[in-house]
Amino acid sequence: MNTINTSYTKRAALFCLAALLLACSRTPEPPKAAPAAHTRVKASKPLAPAQITENQALELLLSALKQHKIADLDCLAFASENDAPGMPAAELWEFAAREIHDDRCGGDPAVAPVRDRYQVNSTGIVMVYNVAEAEYVKL
Structure with missing residues (x-):
């Protein structure tokens, strides 16, 4: 009797797996229509991403x-933190804002802690690093 239950269980499991495989399979994409014979297709040149200098x-x-x-x-000094030093232009620049400690700004002149980190992309969007979330967010 135990052999019958085991055999039935195996068959049921195989049936369920087969059903899942069929249900989860991708459907083929419909074929794309070919352009009409009288239309011209222009070869497009990929646009290079815009770059800005530091x-x-x-x-x-x-x-x-x-x-x-x-x-x-x-009372802040900004230092570039890009990976490739000496790079003339890039799509994204990263900066660290360090505190200046002197007579005017106060603080210990022997230290210059990072107050914030920023990213600036070539479209002008400025992001600030949110330490609590460990990600950059829009300023």
């Missing part, structure tokens, strides 16, 4: 920070 990115960042009235910019 100075352009820094200007965009400073402008955004002034617009959002972020901190005293005179």
Whole structure:
């Protein structure tokens, strides 16, 4: 009797697996229509992504920070953190805003902690690093 139950269980399991495979399989995409004989198809050249220089990115960042009235910019120093130093232009620039500690800004001159990290892309969007979420969010 135990052999019958085992055999039945195996068959039922195989049937369920087969049903799942059939139900979850992809349906083929319909064939794409060919262009009409009288229309011309232009060869399109892929657009190169826009790139900006480090100075352009820094200007965009400073402008955004002034617009959002972020901190005293005179007490912050910005350093590029891109992976490829000496790169003339890129689609995305990363900057660290470090505190300046001197007589005017106060603090220990021996340290310059990072206050914030920013990303500036070639379209002018500025992102700030959200430490709690461990991701960049729009400024």
